[in-house]
Amino acid sequence: MSETIELNCPNCSQMLEIDIGFVGGVCRCANCATLMTVPQPGGQQTERLVRPQRPAAPGKRADAAPQKLDAEPPKRDAAPGTPGAAARQEQPAQQTLTTETGRSVQVDLHRVPVARRKKKAVKVLIVILFALLVIAAALGVAVAFLVVAGSDEDREQPVVSAGEAHRQALGFDPAVNPFTSTPATFLGVPLTARVALAVDASKTRHDWFDLMKRSIMGMAQKGADDHKLQLIYWTEDGSRHFPPEAASLKGQVEQLWAFIDAQEPRGAAEPIAAVGEAVQGRPRQIILVTEQELYSDQIAALDALLEGESAPRLDVVLIESRQQRMEELAARHSGVCITITTAQIEHWLDEAGL
DSSP: OOOEEEEEOTTTOOEEEEEGGGTTSEEEETTTOOEEEOOOTTSSOOOBEEBOOOOOOTTSOOOSSOBOOOSSOOOTTOOTTSHHHHHHHHSOSEEEEEETTSOEEEEEGGGOOEEEEOOOTHHHHHHHHHHHHHHHHHHHHHHHHHHHHHHHHHHHSOOOOHHHHHHHHTTOOTTSOTTTSSSOEETTEEOOSEEEEEEEOOGGGHHHHHHHHHHHHHHHHHHGGGSEEEEEEEETTEEEEEEEEEEEOTTOHHHHHHHHHTOOOOSOOOSHHHHHHHHHTOOSEEEEEEOOOOOHHHHHHHHHHTOSTTOOEEEEEEESOOOHHHHHHHHHTTOOEEEEOHHHHHHHHHHHTO
């Protein structure tokens, strides 16, 4: 597209445009046919061209004002003898015209370019509106994508319960194999310096009892030497302990295995007596392993045993069972309550080669 210059007709004030190649020449208004100069861009204003004032004939008065040129240019194809031909004879092609400031300009009236009306900015507005629509559509797509991605992320990330958040805060990570990671834990439950591990040895627990034996030995072999541990098995016949009070297992792995291997599940028993005996050893942590569902009065009895400023932390490992009462009990005593399946325990043990 060629470059144009904008003009303002000095006669009708029509906004015009013409190719910049005509700068310094003349043009005709497409609206009123007025002849005018084509100034330099940013220079002086256009000037209307008129015929110079003719001198007065002897005995006549001179013209009062310069003569305006005919609004319509003479036609080139007028046949001889027609009015157009006569006008062409009266107005030769080359004429000397003057501007309103008195400057003379040679003009070929047959070759004067026409300055066309300046196009309104409709096309520009259309382009701008189209661009805005494209931008708005792109923003809409982006917002929709973010909304969908956010909803997908919300679906992919399950809501973490208060109990789960508490377990995470205390360092429990179910994705980590406790028998291959450090520091030593019991099935993922972090250990304190002095621990009482109370295991349910009721007869109904025989399906996971052997897995628990392997888990305890795995913990001992993994590096629980830095912790003082007392193992308590509780049945209807009472509790059995090893060692008599919490102590380091360093150098006692064989004795520990002998004690564990001799235990068999039998009868039925509640954990209250075992927890009471564990508290007497003044541990800093009690880990209770069971799948029993405790009732409100049993929970209240355990709460009473664990009262006091020097009361130990209580962690609960539930096998194949999830109980809100137990989760709340552990949380009240600064511990965690985790639920683990036998399949998960067996997978961890096999993975660790135990």
